[in-house]
Amino acid sequence: MTPTITVIAGNTPVSPSPFATRIVSVRTSWDATASIGWSAPKPTMRSITQAFAEDSEFTVAQLIGPGRTQSLAWARQELMWLLRRQERWSLPQIGRFLGCRDHTTILHGIRAHQARLASKALEFAAE
Numbered sequence: 001m002t003p004t005i006t007v008i009a010g011n012t013p014v015s016p017s018p019f020a021t022r023i024v025s026v027r028t029s030w031d032a033t034a035s036i037g038w039s040a041p042k043p044t045m046r047s048i049t050q051a052f053a054e055d056s057e058f059t060v061a062q063l064i065g066p067g068r069t070q071s072l073a074w075a076r077q078e079l080m081w082l083l084r085r086q087e088r089w090s091l092p093q094i095g096r097f098l099g100c101r102d103h104t105t106i107l108h109g110i111r112a113h114q115a116r117l118a119s120k121a122l123e124f125a126a127e
Helices: 020-035 045-055 060-064 070-085 091-097 103-126
Strands: 007-009 012-014
Touching: 045 060, 045 070, 045 091, 060 070, 070 091, 070 103, 091 103
Parallel strands: none
Antiparallel strands: 007 012
């Protein structure tokens, strides 16, 4: 059974990113096992990044590397957002993992992705 996932931007539902499917299912399966008392390991930054790379057109090396094309930057910013939503890693920890980036770069990436989600929500609501 596949859970129905809706990403919320403000109070408006947004269709999930095509990259987020596997990430959400990893987290959902962990939450399900934790709720029945099983001790399953929490996903790591590396496992989340690998799952994200499998569902995107980019490799882990590209996501962590210095590339600056728009599509790569947007995918990396979505990955920053996903890692931060786990609520276990600080901005500096995420920055170190993603190629020694400064925490303010991670904060900018998260905010940029949230802004794109919000604009998609407005487009979705206008339809």
